[in-house]
Amino acid sequence: MIFFFQMKMNIHHFLFFCFSSAALFDGSAGLDQSQPFIKMKGEDFRNPFAFQAPTGSRMYLCRNDCKKEDIVVETNGNRAMSGRYTIRYDRVENKVVVVILELTQSDAGWYTVGVNGSSLGPYRFEIKVKEICDRVIFGESRVHSATEGGNITITCHLFSQQLNRKFFCTEECNTFLIDTNDVEAMSDRYIIVYGSNMFKVTITQLTKSDSGWYQCGVGRLGVNECQKFEITVTGGVGLRPVVYSIVVIVLLVVCVLLLYKRKTRNVDYVNTRGTERNMEIPIYDDCSAVSTHEEPVYQELDPCSIDRSVYNSLEK
Template structure:
């Protein structure tokens, strides 16, 4: 092969190599789109030598732009996590509770004594709530230690992202694409295409405040419903219960005493035969007995079938 042929073939090979590298870089470049409050989790393949420095930094390459770095296999500081899986040979990077200010370009990589590696990507952060509507009712009241369930009247598909956040919503209390999900004291349950429920359990006074439940969509606006929760103190509730019980016991005791008093009075009543002038009537027991005997004889005589009123039995037998 002459020099010209060799040179031509070399340039063809070199151009193909550059084209392949360009395709590789293009295929590796990525843009990640997340919502406020979500976590970003990415992983990149690196065969990292033992003891190498793993890092996550903003792409400006300034020293102060380094967000997290470690010579170990895992580190978690503030909202950032860097982790190396030696089995999978992947570097994992995490940014928790995303904010709008996190929407920049990043570099994940490693630095070793004999080699380096890096990967760049861009992050976009969408508004958590493009539209906010007021809930009905606006304020929910509950006692400390109890539960509160709020109906979120929002249009959604069963597999849409459903979430609950508080105040400025810089972090999810719970979020899920499932129809039912539980996290710590929080629960989300899909109801229909027009609503889902969120429940907060084991309430404390510190849970009082403003909340938003919402629906996140890959395309279209994210809609949120705003409401407030007021939690009354447990000591006050216990006092109310104690007073109520005490009053109930007092009323029961009073009723028993009243019944005893009435019974005692009625047991000492004397029945006296009085006359028209209200004075006790006196009569001889023997005379009264005789009069009663005469009345009894007269009754039996009236019922005698042999008396002159002989039609009595006929009338009674009809």
């Protein structure tokens, strides 16, 4: 009985060895993960796989059938990176860590990670990428208008609790502007503030390039609910136009003052001339009027007034 049991165990070991050898030879087979890894679009994939690899062994990550054209990254060292894909070997824990950054729908599918010469693996696993928003609603106002240079705050009418995931993203959430589980959070010009079972998102210092579609969302038990809306940013009064307006107003004020001053000087000049003429008149008024009639040089003598003694002396 013991003999048959030992034979059975040896057969299992032999089959496992053959299976592993074949997998290591062509890299197409491996130990399949029982459950797929389900990730959201935009999330990063990070997962360790147990290996016992000799130093200098080839480490690789490939897709589909693991043919030459399917290899996304490989190395004979401890770490390699190609685009969004990274593999690194942790010799302390004897694990190969696979990293895929910012998952997209095209990243969905089967992968194989392996190390040549390892007694474990290779491992085949599946990644499923689902959309960020499982359910999308529209707010009370689908279009929100704002002025360039100002701020805009929009209420996300999504029931949420303080510790729920809260995020704000552009269009189809290809780019996350802010993603948090906190009550308040800020990232660059974007702010999230929680209150009254919902939260508000704010964009500060708006520019015309901020115009477009956005989504705010709440994550609850692996299900994301989102609210979609549009923001239009119109031109406002910038700094330069204000400065130009002030300069124009100042110039107008200066011109008015100059014209007023000039007019005042003219009036003073006229009044001064008038005063001078008025001052000349009293000078001539003090003088006797010049007569045009010439009085005779010789006055007529009255015969009665002649002293006869004068004639008597003359006669003598």
